[in-house]
Amino acid sequence: MIKITFPDGNIKEFDPGITGMEIAKSIHHGLAKRSLSAKVNGEVYDLTRPIKTDASIEFLSWEEKEGKSTFWHSSAHLMAEAIESLYPGTKFGIGPPVDQGFYYDIDPGDHQISADDLPKIEKKMMELARQKNAYHRKEISKKDAIAYFSDKGDQYKLELLEELEDGHITFYEQGGFTDLCRGPHIPNTELIKAIKLTNVSGAYWRGDEHNTQMTRVYGITFPKQKELEEWEVMMEEAQKRDHRKLGKELEIFTFDDDVGPGLPLWLPNGAFIIEKLEEFAKKTEEEAGYDRVRTPHIAKENLYITSGHLPYYKESMFPPMELDGTTYYLKAMNCPHHHKIFDALPRSYKDLPIRLAEYGTCYRYEKSGELFGLMRVRSLQMNDAHIYCTKDQFENEFKRVNELYLKYFKTFEIEKYVMRFSTHDPEKLGKKYVDNPTLWAETEEMVRNVLIETGVPYVEVPDEAAFYGPKIDIQVWSAIGREFTLATNQVDFAQPLSFDLTYTTTENDRAHPIVIHRAPLSTHERFIGFLLEHYAGKFPLWLCPKQYAILPIADRHISFAESIKTKLANRNLRGTIDDRVESIGKKIRDTELKKIPYMIILGDKEVESGQVAARKQGEGDQGSMSIEEFGNLLQTKVDNLE
RNA sequence: GCCAAUGUAGCUCAGCUGGUAGAGCAGCUGAUUUGUAAUCAGCUGGUCGGGGGUUCGAGUCCCUCCAUUGGCUCCA
Numbered sequence: 001m002i003k004i005t006f007p008d009g010n011i012k013e014f015d016p017g018i019t020g021m022e023i024a025k026s027i028h029h030g031l032a033k034r035s036l037s038a039k040v041n042g043e044v045y046d047l048t049r050p051i052k053t054d055a056s057i058e059f060l061s062w063e064e065k066e067g068k069s070t071f072w073h074s075s076a077h078l079m080a081e082a083i084e085s086l087y088p089g090t091k092f093g094i095g096p097p098v099d100q101g102f103y104y105d106i107d108p109g110d111h112q113i114s115a116d117d118l119p120k121i122e123k124k125m126m127e128l129a130r131q132k133n134a135y136h137r138k139e140i141s142k143k144d145a146i147a148y149f150s151d152k153g154d155q156y157k158l159e160l161l162e163e164l165e166d167g168h169i170t171f172y173e174q175g176g177f178t179d180l181c182r183g184p185h186i187p188n189t190e191l192i193k194a195i196k197l198t199n200v201s202g203a204y205w206r207g208d209e210h211n212t213q214m215t216r217v218y219g220i221t222f223p224k225q226k227e228l229e230e231w232e233v234m235m236e237e238a239q240k241r242d243h244r245k246l247g248k249e250l251e252i253f254t255f256d257d258d259v260g261p262g263l264p265l266w267l268p269n270g271a272f273i274i275e276k277l278e279e280f281a282k283k284t285e286e287e288a289g290y291d292r293v294r295t296p297h298i299a300k301e302n303l304y305i306t307s308g309h310l311p312y313y314k315e316s317m318f319p320p321m322e323l324d325g326t327t328y329y330l331k332a333m334n335c336p337h338h339h340k341i342f343d344a345l346p347r348s349y350k351d352l353p354i355r356l357a358e359y360g361t362c363y364r365y366e367k368s369g370e371l372f373g374l375m376r377v378r379s380l381q382m383n384d385a386h387i388y389c390t391k392d393q394f395e396n397e398f399k400r401v402n403e404l405y406l407k408y409f410k411t412f413e414i415e416k417y418v419m420r421f422s423t424h425d426p427e428k429l430g431k432k433y434v435d436n437p438t439l440w441a442e443t444e445e446m447v448r449n450v451l452i453e454t455g456v457p458y459v460e461v462p463d464e465a466a467f468y469g470p471k472i473d474i475q476v477w478s479a480i481g482r483e484f485t486l487a488t489n490q491v492d493f494a495q496p497l498s499f500d501l502t503y504t505t506t507e508n509d510r511a512h513p514i515v516i517h518r519a520p521l522s523t524h525e526r527f528i529g530f531l532l533e534h535y536a537g538k539f540p541l542w543l544c545p546k547q548y549a550i551l552p553i554a555d556r557h558i559s560f561a562e563s564i565k566t567k568l569a570n571r572n573l574r575g576t577i578d579d580r581v582e583s584i585g586k587k588i589r590d591t592e593l594k595k596i597p598y599m600i601i602l603g604d605k606e607v608e609s610g611q612v613a614a615r616k617q618g619e620g621d622q623g624s625m626s627i628e629e630f631g632n633l634l635q636t637k638v639d640n641l642e
Numbered sequence: 643g644c645c646a647a648u649g650u651a652g653c654u655c656a657g658c659u660g661g662u663a664g665a666g667c668a669g670c671u672g673a674u675u676u677g678u679a680a681u682c683a684g685c686u687g688g689u690c691g692g693g694g695g696u697u698c699g700a701g702u703c704c705c706u707c708c709a710u711u712g713g714c715u716c717c718a
Contacts (some may be wrong), residue, residue: 201713202645209715213645367643466718554675589679603677621678
């Protein structure tokens with residue numbers, strides 16, 4: 001007998017070779033029905049896989065992330081089966097589950113698979129699912145595995161097999177489809193009740209752009225039709241929050257063909273919000289000891305040769321221009337200019353740390369396929385600063401930068417984030433990274449220490465550092481689940497050396513400072529894009545271009561409206577008067593759609609009582625109050641950055 | 643840059659197998675002076691992304707370029 005330990009600590013005995021399914025059934029038929037896979041001694045098992053030794057067990061259902069993964073992984077196999085039966089001769093790459101469903105990379109040979117084929121594949125999948133085919137796990141020798149895929153002529157699977165060790169190879173089979181796969185899988189295809197294939201795209205084999213491009217088919221499946229419907233509603237909701245849509249509706253920004261791709265034009269509302277943000281950042285950073293500087297948008301080639309950007313970063317810069325026999329570049333970053341400012345004066349250890357900030361406009365030649373609304377653009381303004389400090393000051397400075405992030409995140413109610421600590425790959429020294437192994441080791445160690453000390457949760461990602469040093473990026477999720485990098489905090493030991501930046505030490509020697517590049521609010525473009533989705537276009541009051549709208553019911557109420565506006569303007573509250581001859585219903589609707597946070601409705605009653613009828617966007621009537629009270633209400637929120 | 647899809651009025655979209663553009667909203671004009679999410683009527687507005695081709699005839703078919711979108715790759 002073997003001992004099986006349950007999550008609640010209970011232990012039961014079973015015959016060796018019992019399966020998860022049988023154990024679940026022995027407890028409760030509901031559990032057996034609900035479970036998709038099981039975690040056995042920490043490893044996710046098929047419910048049909050025999051358990052041979054003492055083990056802990058935890059059943060995984062649709063409610064668990066790993067249960068979903070199992071479900072979607074099996075769905076990928078089902079899709080492959082459908083594709084193979086519809087388009088015989090298709091070769092298969094990899095087909096994993098992802099956050100929202102699954103995909104399979106396929107090589108359909110002569111037959112092109114397009115979006116038009118998806119309904120056909122979906123239908124076939126449904127048909128196959130209803131056949132209630134079990135997923136069979138089979139351990140197989142490497143030799144037999146190679147024979148199978150050689151026979152099939154699937155070079156992709158053969159390539160994957162090459163890297164696998166004999167004795168650790170498993171096949172999964174359901175219906176007429178066999179795949180090389182680690183598993184695990186759900187017991188049976190009939191669990192898959194709702195299927196939606198979402199799109200097809202190209203994907204390089206093994207993620208390398210030098211390899212052939214395969215066709216990637218994305219899909220998502222559910223154990224209940226209703227869940228698919230809910231998911232579809234959720235996707236529609238997400239679309240409404242898309243910053244590109246909101247940016248247009250709220251007149252924040254626009255693009256124009258004649259201006260160029262990735263070059264946003266900020267409309268007055270957008271410009272207003274940016275300037276409010278800047279005002280806030282300047283104040284916050286002044287308090288944190290930063291000095292602001294200003295630098296030009298272009299510089300001579302030599303600056304970027306010195307900085308090392310030309311060898312490492314040239315393809316992301318706009319092409320050079322020739323002026324009077326000299327080559328100039330548009331700046332893609334502010335740091336080289338700032339280094340020259342550091343270098344403009346003799347510096348002593350007594351001056352350090354020096355923190356130079358600039359909301360500098362940069363231009364980056366992002367590849368055309370990478371542009372994405374405001375999130376990836378070619379002209380951008382960074383919330384940038386460079387800190388020059390001694391090695392001793394480094395940890396403290398780095399910590400202070402992290403604290404600044406957290407402060408900003410709190411202000412903008414960003415609760416979900418992850419710090420990614422990017423380190424270098426020693427094999428790529430001199431190619432992707434500045435060739436200075438000692439300093440890489442030293443600085444990575446320092447950053448790691450700060451992270452451990454401050455107790456901030458982080459993940460370490462190898463081979464993603466900047467060319468000049470390790471960095472921390474902060475990953476956030478917009479309200480619609482879009483993930484991207486906002487803040488960045490980078491260590492740079494290389495540029496101070498290449499620019500020969502020095503300060504005088506206590507011993508009257510010369511030493512190179514360490515530089516920290518940081519941009520907590522990322523770029524204006526990305527940050528506004530993020531905020532649009534984060535707040536669904538309902539910006540906090542302090543950022544709103546218009547905080548309130550006064551809606552007079554008839555012409556005769558306009559003069560009262562103006563006197564109120566003046567009073568509120570005296571308290572630095574911003575608003576408009578809708579003096580159109582329109583019904584009050586229409587005025588309210590228009591103001592609601594513009595997402596102006598507060599409305600004041602003015603009619604005879606208000607003129608008589610001297611009070612205002614307040615209405616809140618998205619919430620409705622707030623009742624009557626004095627102008628004073630209304631002003632206080634808004635003022636308090638603005639003061640608290642709400 | 644690569645694979646695929648899309649591109650019709652300021653916005654959202656319709657336009658069947660080719661027969662020379664249509665709606666709602668917005669805008670303008672007029673009437674309406676209105677109590678918590680759309681008052682009514684009339685009008686204006688498009689070289690159908692650009693260029694080329696096939697055809698008696700192209701928004702519709704073909705080629706090409708541009709842009710956008712979904713991915714891949716990339717991302718200081």
